[in-house]
Amino acid sequence: MNQTNPAIVSQQAVQQLPRWLLFILCGIYILAGFIGREPWKAVDINAFGFMLNLATGQTDWLRPEILGQAPEVDGLIPYNAGALFIYLFGQWLTPALASRLPFMLMMTLAFTCTWYAVYYLARSPQAQPIAFAFGGEAKPKDYARALADASVLAFVSCLGLAQPSHEITPMVFQLGFFAMAFSGACMMPFRPIRSFAASSIAIIGLSLSGAPTIACVIGLWTWVTTRLDREVRSKTTSTWFLIVLAFTVACIFSLDLFRWRIATPDNLISLRNWFRLLIWFTWPVWPLCVLALWRWRSAWNLKQVVRHLQVPLMFSLIGIVSAWLTWSTDRTLILALPCMSALAVFALPTLNRSVLALIDWFTLLFFSSCAFVIWVVWLAAVTDWPAQPAANVARLLPGFQTQFDGITFLIALMWTICWIGLVHWRVGRHRYAIWKSLALPAGGAALCWVLLTTLWLPLLDFARSYKPLISNVSRVVPNDACVYVYGLSSGQLAGFQYHGAYQLLVLNPKEKQTSCDWLIVDADALSQAALRNQMDDWSMPQKFRRPSDDNEDVIVFQRKIYKSE
Numbered sequence: 001m002n003q004t005n006p007a008i009v010s011q012q013a014v015q016q017l018p019r020w021l022l023f024i025l026c027g028i029y030i031l032a033g034f035i036g037r038e039p040w041k042a043v044d045i046n047a048f049g050f051m052l053n054l055a056t057g058q059t060d061w062l063r064p065e066i067l068g069q070a071p072e073v074d075g076l077i078p079y080n081a082g083a084l085f086i087y088l089f090g091q092w093l094t095p096a097l098a099s100r101l102p103f104m105l106m107m108t109l110a111f112t113c114t115w116y117a118v119y120y121l122a123r124s125p126q127a128q129p130i131a132f133a134f135g136g137e138a139k140p141k142d143y144a145r146a147l148a149d150a151s152v153l154a155f156v157s158c159l160g161l162a163q164p165s166h167e168i169t170p171m172v173f174q175l176g177f178f179a180m181a182f183s184g185a186c187m188m189p190f191r192p193i194r195s196f197a198a199s200s201i202a203i204i205g206l207s208l209s210g211a212p213t214i215a216c217v218i219g220l221w222t223w224v225t226t227r228l229d230r231e232v233r234s235k236t237t238s239t240w241f242l243i244v245l246a247f248t249v250a251c252i253f254s255l256d257l258f259r260w261r262i263a264t265p266d267n268l269i270s271l272r273n274w275f276r277l278l279i280w281f282t283w284p285v286w287p288l289c290v291l292a293l294w295r296w297r298s299a300w301n302l303k304q305v306v307r308h309l310q311v312p313l314m315f316s317l318i319g320i321v322s323a324w325l326t327w328s329t330d331r332t333l334i335l336a337l338p339c340m341s342a343l344a345v346f347a348l349p350t351l352n353r354s355v356l357a358l359i360d361w362f363t364l365l366f367f368s369s370c371a372f373v374i375w376v377v378w379l380a381a382v383t384d385w386p387a388q389p390a391a392n393v394a395r396l397l398p399g400f401q402t403q404f405d406g407i408t409f410l411i412a413l414m415w416t417i418c419w420i421g422l423v424h425w426r427v428g429r430h431r432y433a434i435w436k437s438l439a440l441p442a443g444g445a446a447l448c449w450v451l452l453t454t455l456w457l458p459l460l461d462f463a464r465s466y467k468p469l470i471s472n473v474s475r476v477v478p479n480d481a482c483v484y485v486y487g488l489s490s491g492q493l494a495g496f497q498y499h500g501a502y503q504l505l506v507l508n509p510k511e512k513q514t515s516c517d518w519l520i521v522d523a524d525a526l527s528q529a530a531l532r533n534q535m536d537d538w539s540m541p542q543k544f545r546r547p548s549d550d551n552e553d554v555i556v557f558q559r560k561i562y563k564s565e
Contacts, residue, residue, distance in 0.1 A: 174332075466496075
């Protein structure tokens with residue numbers, strides 16, 4: 001084996017993954033979780049509320065608000081894009097589904113940019129496999145395509161990608177633009193004009209999507225690369241890129257986009273929890289990343305740039321450090337997944353059969369067990385058998401009732417059969433494709449996500465949406481009614497606007513207000529002294545609880561009716 005190049009790959013091993021199969025896998029993975037569900041609690045319904053208010057003209061497009069409350073996560077483009085799609089397609093689609101369309105496009109962009117990033121990284125001379133004495137080694141383009149296919153499989157297989165990538169938050173836009181910046185850096189020696197265009201768009205997009213600091217870091221790194229890297233050195237590109245960077249910084253300050261919220265783990269327990277999150281969130285690519293750096297360690301001694309290792313490692317560190325320094329660690333961490341997936345695939349040409357077998361057996365047992373549990377819980381929810389899972393569902397989701405849905409059952413059954421077929425294909429002999437070891441992880445991750453968003457979708461909607469709570473409130477407060485609110489979060493406000501179609505006004509405890517006959521107060525805010533002065537005007541308090549949460553209650557009041565003497 002070559003001391004600086006551990007990759008031994010034959011032409012037989014770089015057979016392409018069928019394009020239609022890759023498109024179906026990515027398409028189903030993107031659609032599952034975006035289609036057919038209600039807006040979920042916390043960041044999802046929160047972001048949707050701002051988009052709905054923008055689409056209906058209730059707030060400023062540059063400063064989105066919900067009854068005076070600003071978004072917790074900044075980002076002009078994501079909120080405006082969702083609102084624009086609600087405005088354009090809200091007549092044919094539900095507002096919730098219409099708002100998700102641009103986020104589907106950004107996920108598609110992330111997958112596409114990851115593929116092209118690895119394709120150009122694998123084309124670099126340092127990444128090529130060693131030549132055989134009598135020929136038969138992989139051709140450069142075929143080798144690059146095979147690794148690019150593997151990178152998409154690795155990306156799909158990441159456990160932490162599933163939920164954050166299907167919530168309509170600025171993080172999804174940041175993921176798409178971050179992947180675009182990564183692909184722009186990777187293609188720089190081969191396609192300088194495309195690289196410049198992709199990097200410029202990505203930096204501006206990141207800045208307007210709530211990540212201006214990350215955009216500036218990437219911009220400075222790219223500018224330094226165009227100045228110093230021998231493979232991509234270009235004074236013209238460097239000058240133009242400096243202009244783009246200066247324009248981006250000017251936009252950031254003019255729009256007041258710098259709102260960096262640093263929140264690092266403050267004790268050993270938090271630090272341990274953060275490392276646990278990092279391990280499972282980036283599984284199974286992080287072990288392959290470590291293995292890739294170890295197997296290619298001799299290449300670092302060369303006095304030249306090793307792009308297929310250094311570029312993905314640099315971008316991965318940017319994503320990981322950003323997650324470390326922000327309060328939304330579990331969502332910001334998705335920025336590192338495309339780059340870690342790119343780095344992980346360069347371990348594949350160096351793996352031996354024992355390591356490949358270990359990956360396959362662990363993946364088979366893990367995802368098969370998860371799928372079995374999902375099927376059993378669904379069966380218990382529908383038929384009340386087995387008894388123990390059915391009792392657990394009734395205890396965790398009091399009041400939940402579900403009915404058999406033939407369409408979702410057939411979709412789940414079809415994907416389960418496909419999983420069995422994939423396992424049968426993988427355990428067969430003479431499977432030489434270099435991407436074969438990532439077929440089971442990607443297929444298993446897609447299987448479990450599809451099962452969750454089909455079989456478990458009624459459970460998840462009941463547990464994670466505000467619809468059950470607002471349906472109970474609607475039995476007392478008629479839809480479209482004028483309602484005062486006090487102490488509610490932006491997510492709760494969005495839920496009452498969307499599910500109840502209420503006309504909401506914020507109650508001012510210091511003034512007498514008589515526009516509405518109903519008042520909804522968060523239970524935690526009921527004891528505030530400022531609200532006590534208003535209680536003489538309201539009667540018949542009724543308490544409503546979100547069924548799946550013991551700590552989220554609202555109190556509904558009706559205005560007193562005074563009879564004339």
